Amino acid sequence: MILAQVVNGLAWGMILGLLALGLTVIFGMMNIINFAHGAIYALSIYLAYTLVYLVKIPLLSSFWGSLIIVPFVVGLGGLLMERYLIRPMLKVKHEYQLLLTFSVLLILQETIAIVWGTMPKPFNCPKSLTGVMNLGFMIYPTYRLFCIGMTIVIALCLWFFLEKTKYGSIIRAGIEDPEMTLCLGINISAVRNLIFGLGISLAAFGGVLSAPITGTLSPLMGMTHLITCFVIIAIGGLGSFTGAIAGGILIGILKSIMIMIEPKASELVMFVAMAVILFVRPRGLFGRR
Amino acid sequence: MVMKKRVTNMFLLVALGVISISGFFLASMDQAFGQSEDTVYLACIDDFSGPFASSGKAYLQGIQLALKDAGYKVLGKKIELVTRDTELKPPVGVRRLREVVQKYHPFFVFQSESSSVGLAMEQEALNLKTPIFIEGFATQITGDECNRYTFRWDASNYAGARSGLAAFLKLHPKVKSFYAIVDNNASGKSMLEEQEAILSSHGGKILKTTFTPLGNADYSSHLTEALSLNPDALIFNNYGTGNMNVSKQIHEFGISKKIPVLGGFGGLDMLRGMPPEAPEGIFYGVNWWHTVDNDWTKNFVSKFKKEYGEVPSYISASGYIGAWLVLQTAEKVKSLKAKDLIIGLEQFGSFEGPSGMETLQPWDHQVVHPFILGKGKAVKDKKDSDDYLDVVGSAAVYPNTSLETSACKFKTKDEEL
Numbered sequence: 001m002i003l004a005q006v007v008n009g010l011a012w013g014m015i016l017g018l019l020a021l022g023l024t025v026i027f028g029m030m031n032i033i034n035f036a037h038g039a040i041y042a043l044s045i046y047l048a049y050t051l052v053y054l055v056k057i058p059l060l061s062s063f064w065g066s067l068i069i070v071p072f073v074v075g076l077g078g079l080l081m082e083r084y085l086i087r088p089m090l091k092v093k094h095e096y097q098l099l100l101t102f103s104v105l106l107i108l109q110e111t112i113a114i115v116w117g118t119m120p121k122p123f124n125c126p127k128s129l130t131g132v133m134n135l136g137f138m139i140y141p142t143y144r145l146f147c148i149g150m151t152i153v154i155a156l157c158l159w160f161f162l163e164k165t166k167y168g169s170i171i172r173a174g175i176e177d178p179e180m181t182l183c184l185g186i187n188i189s190a191v192r193n194l195i196f197g198l199g200i201s202l203a204a205f206g207g208v209l210s211a212p213i214t215g216t217l218s219p220l221m222g223m224t225h226l227i228t229c230f231v232i233i234a235i236g237g238l239g240s241f242t243g244a245i246a247g248g249i250l251i252g253i254l255k256s257i258m259i260m261i262e263p264k265a266s267e268l269v270m271f272v273a274m275a276v277i278l279f280v281r282p283r284g285l286f287g288r289r
Numbered sequence: 290m291v292m293k294k295r296v297t298n299m300f301l302l303v304a305l306g307v308i309s310i311s312g313f314f315l316a317s318m319d320q321a322f323g324q325s326e327d328t329v330y331l332a333c334i335d336d337f338s339g340p341f342a343s344s345g346k347a348y349l350q351g352i353q354l355a356l357k358d359a360g361y362k363v364l365g366k367k368i369e370l371v372t373r374d375t376e377l378k379p380p381v382g383v384r385r386l387r388e389v390v391q392k393y394h395p396f397f398v399f400q401s402e403s404s405s406v407g408l409a410m411e412q413e414a415l416n417l418k419t420p421i422f423i424e425g426f427a428t429q430i431t432g433d434e435c436n437r438y439t440f441r442w443d444a445s446n447y448a449g450a451r452s453g454l455a456a457f458l459k460l461h462p463k464v465k466s467f468y469a470i471v472d473n474n475a476s477g478k479s480m481l482e483e484q485e486a487i488l489s490s491h492g493g494k495i496l497k498t499t500f501t502p503l504g505n506a507d508y509s510s511h512l513t514e515a516l517s518l519n520p521d522a523l524i525f526n527n528y529g530t531g532n533m534n535v536s537k538q539i540h541e542f543g544i545s546k547k548i549p550v551l552g553g554f555g556g557l558d559m560l561r562g563m564p565p566e567a568p569e570g571i572f573y574g575v576n577w578w579h580t581v582d583n584d585w586t587k588n589f590v591s592k593f594k595k596e597y598g599e600v601p602s603y604i605s606a607s608g609y610i611g612a613w614l615v616l617q618t619a620e621k622v623k624s625l626k627a628k629d630l631i632i633g634l635e636q637f638g639s640f641e642g643p644s645g646m647e648t649l650q651p652w653d654h655q656v657v658h659p660f661i662l663g664k665g666k667a668v669k670d671k672k673d674s675d676d677y678l679d680v681v682g683s684a685a686v687y688p689n690t691s692l693e694t695s696a697c698k699f700k701t702k703d704e705e706l
Contacts, residue, residue, distance in 0.1 A: 001517040008513045118342045120530055120562030125541065132543045138513065141541045213541065214506050216533040216562045224506060256510040263499035263511070264473065 004138040005256040011144045013252020014151040015210045017245035019225055020232040021158065022202030028239015029171065029195045032086060033094075035101040037203050037229065038222030039108035044074050044204035045211045045221070046116050049123055063126040063212075071204040078200025082193050105222075112219040125212040143212055150209055154202075155245050162241070171195060231274050237287025246285055329366045329625055331356070331612070332395040334385045334410065337374040341402050341529075343558050344604050345374075348401035348424070351608025354596055355616065363619050371395060379409035386410050390417045396625040397421070397615045401604060404430065404476060414438045418706070420627050420634075422611040424604070426476055426554070431655040432688060435697035437631055437706065440614075440654040442607050442642075443576055446476055448687045449554055450483035450526070452660035453574025456682035457551045458491055460572075460662075461522065464549060465493040468515040470508065470525040470535060473500035480526040480553050487686075496520050504530040508538045516544065526553040533562040536571055545570035545665075555663070557602035560677040568665030568677050575661045577603040577643040578680055585641050600675040606643040610656075614640075614649070628706035644683070652689065653697035659683040 023037045048066035055061060060069050085104065089097050129143040162168040174181045174191040182188050211217075214225070232251055236243025251270045258266040277285065333352055335345040349372060361368045371393050375382035382400065389395060397420050400407055404425030414421040415436040423430050424443040431441050444452065458464065467488065471477040481498060488494060496518050499511045505527075515523055523544060527535050532552060536559075539545050555573030579590050579600050589609060593601040601609075614634065619625055622633035635651035647658040663678030671677070689695035 001514070004513050004517055005510060008509050012507055012509055118338075119558075120343075120533055122533070122537070122562055122564040122567070124564040124566075130541075132541075138516070139543065141543075143541070144509070213509075213538070216530050216537070218530055221506070224504075256513070259499060259510040260514055263501070266510070267502060 001260065002257070005260055006253055007135070007138065007140065009253030009256030010249055011140070011148050011252070012256070013249035014148050014245065015206070015214070015248070016225070016228055016232055016252060017236075017248025018151045018154060019203065019206040019210065020229040020236070020244040020248055021155070021241055022199040022206065023229050024233040024236070024239055024241060024244045025158075025202060026196055026199035027233065028241075029174075030086075030192055032097055032196075033101065034199070035098065035226070036081075036104035036108060038224075038226030039105040039112075040074060040078075040200055040203045040222070041207040041225060042112060042217075042219065042222035043108050044070050044207035045123065045217055046112055047074065047204075048208045048211060049116075049121055049217055052123075063124075063208075067205070067208050070208050071201045074204035075197045075201030079193055079197040081200070082196035086196060087189065087192070109219050109222075116217075116219070118219060121217040123211040123217055141213075147209060147213070151245070154205065155241065158202075158241055228270065231270050233284075234274050235277050235284055237284030240284070240286035243284055243286035250285075327366050328369050329363065330369050330371055330393040330395040331615075332371040332373065332386075332389045332393065332398045333400075333608075334373045334375055334382060334389060334398060335401050336377045336403055336406065337372070338376055341377055344402040347558065347602050347604040348399070348608040350593070350597055351601065351605035351610075352399055352612040354593060354605075355609045355612035357596070358592070358613075359616050363616050364623065364625065366625075369393075375400070375403070375406045375410075377403055377406060379406050382406040382410045383413045386413050386419075387417065390419050395419065396619070396627070396630065399608065399611055400424065401607065402426075408434060411436065411439045415701075418627055420615075420631055422615075424607050424611075428479060428688065429696075431653045432696040433698075435653055435699065437654070437699045437701040438627070440611070440634060440649070440656075442610050442614075442656040442658070443603075444658070444660050445655070445688070446479040447483050448655075448657075448685070449574055449576070449660055450480035451487050451686035452684040453551065453553055453662055454484050454487045454524075455684040455686050456574075456660070456662035457549070457572055458487070458493075459684075460682055461549050464521040465491075466520045466522070467493065467495045468518055468520040468523050469495045469498040470511050470515075470523070470527065471498055471500050472503055472527050472531055474503055476528065477526045484524065484526075484553070493521075495524075501527065501531065501535075503528075504534075506534055508535045509542070512538055512542045512544060516542065516547075520548065522549045522551065524551045524553065528554055529559065530562070532559045533567075536563050537567045539571060540564075540567040540569060555678075556604065557600065557675060557677070558604065561675070565668050565671070565674070569667050571665045572681070573663050573665070573678060575603055575663055575678070577606045577658075578661050578663055578678055579675070580678075581644060581661065581680055583641075583645050585643055585645075589643065600673075603643075610642055628703070631706055632703065650687075650689065652692040652695045652699075655687065655689065657685060657687050659685045 026032055026034050048070045051061055051066040089100050125143045129146050131142050132139045133142050171191055174188050178188050232247035236247030254269050254273055255266045258269040333349050335348055337345040371389055373385035399422045400410055401424045404427035407423040407425035411423055415438050420438045422440050426446045428445040428447040471481050525535050539550055550571045552573040555575050560568055618630055618633040622629045637649045639646055639648045644658040647656050649656050661680055662682040664681045689697055
């Protein structure tokens with residue numbers, strides 16, 4: 001039974017880790033706490049819902065089409081958000097940035113409620129991935145296993161991009177020493193713009209990927225996951241994408257096991273874990289600062 | 290410069306004064322004209338925003354249809370329906386009730402799903418001596434916190450949980466062990482207590498109960514554990530989005546194909562929020578279902594579809610029947626006074642209602658009607674998009690079956706109404 005819970009915790013934790021990735025990339029590299037992350041996640045799911053169920057565009061009106069197009073479109077929105085909302089606020093106090101991203105969160109939530117209404121909406125699992133697989137010691141939904149694989153692929157791609165490519169080196173240099181990077185003739189504003197767009201795009205990808213399992217669509221759905229994502233990046237280390245995935249897995253497994261022991265404490269356990277880890281290692285499991 | 294500023298300030302003060310006076314004047318005019326002797330008021334003070342917004346809308350639609358059927362008239366007077374949003378907050382509900390009663394003196398008020406808002410408004414309705422229909426599930430609404438001004442059509446937690454499980458056990462007599470997933474709130478727990486009582490008399494037991502936060506998104510760990518414990522059946526007492534999510538994930542894990550599953554409280558609004566294949570094979574307890582085979586239902590569904598272009602949920606049926614009962618009583622007693630309406634309703638007895646023959650119990654003001662058990666249909670068997678359930682059973686296990694055993698003890702005498 002414990003092994004089954006560990007596998008389930010791993011699957012759910014990886015999905016949470018994927019959702020936290022975008023948040024940690026933006027925070028770690030731009031030092032901005034993006035409260036709008038949860039609403040962007042919700043907006044992405046609603047856009048995917050529109051594409052899959054409400055409009056008929058050849059090739060795009062499917063789950064797979066939305067998994068590609070929505071992160072791209074929302075990522076473009078992220079570039080605009082950084083250029084016209086975030087960038088003018090970079091020189092002011094952190095509090096103003098918090099207020100700004102919080103107001104974007106509220107605006108997006110209300111916009112979702114106005115455009116799509118407050119009635120909950122379903123989001124189906126793609127037909128090719130419905131059903132369960134027998135793992136020998138347990139049966140498990142095929143789509144959740146797919147999500148584990150997809151999260152691993154995304155995390156590896158992101159790691160490769162940031163650690164092994166020229167653009168990744170520029171981004172990291174821009175974060176470590178912006179002035180020196182500027183002296184080398186690199187457009188630091190463009191780097192920041194790209195990072196923000198990437199972070200937003202990751203939130204959108206995580207949203208669409210998790211839509212068939214994370215629940216029924218409602219305008220406030222992003223808020224629950226936003227809190228969990230903050231806990232995960234605090235545990236994993238602010239700005240560390242390895243930490244985001246590891247934090248997600250840890251939270252997923254702890255919650256799963258706690259449900260066996262004391263279900264009422266399953267929500268509490270993640271906050272206790274965060275407190276303990278921050279007490280022992282204030283920068284989180286993989287944090288550098 | 291100073292002079293100019295003073296003039297500007299003076300102008301502002303005068304303008305404000307004029308606006309205030311004209312606003313007051315217009316409000317008084319509105320009240321004076323609005324409350325002509327030929328107009329009487331009903332009020333629907335309900336949750337029109339937040340998580341229960343869809344329930345509020347459905348309930349209002351039911352009331353409006355009943356009023357339309359009556360030509361928006363009672364005793365020859367024009368009925369105007371006043372609406373206010375409780376925002377799902379008990380203090381707001383109480384404030385709105387007070388405001389509406391003071392301004393419009395409605396002869397009846399209606400409020401639907403939220404028990405916490407309903408319980409708060411119930412006490413205020415007593416203070417304001419205004420009769421009210423409250424449709425929350427809390428057993429105490431027509432139980433130990435009842436009062437003579439409050440009526441209810443919806444089944445309480447007691448009635449819903451016991452009736453639903455009784456009908457379920459009739460279909461699955463060999464089922465003895467359950468795994469229970471329950472909303473961690475008063476309603477979920479109260480349903481669980483009632484179900485445990487029924488189970489113990491059946492010789493069954495709950496292997497494990499797991500409490501989940503309201504509107505929880507992920508139930509996979511609970512379902513993984515349920516599969517490991519190998520129970521005979523699974524029961525879930527989750528409402529709203531929690532009900533949708535758990536149903537969806539039960540289907541995802543293939544549990545409803547392995548063991549019988551019972552959702553304590555279901556409804557069309559929740560079923561519409563799930564992927565169409567999710568409810569397949571799951572049993573749901575529902576107050577009413579639009580395919581119940583009786584004349585009232587056929588007539589109501591047809592009228593509702595014509596008016597709103599969709600199939601009604603039990604919440605709309607509840608709104609309709611509540612308003613219909615009030616209007617019928619008013620015509621019968623030829624009065625809109627609270628005292629006459631209350632006594633009239635207490636003497637109403639049995640009538641043809643949404644679930645067949647129904648009875649309004651005079652000693653607790655609860656309408657007793659069969660609670661329906663439906664089984665989720667396979668997508669290929671559905672006749673239309675709202676054809677989610679097959680009605681497979683019903684039961685009516687209510688508390689307060691007689692004046693003597695009733696937990697509801699009215700303290701207000703006829704002459705004090």
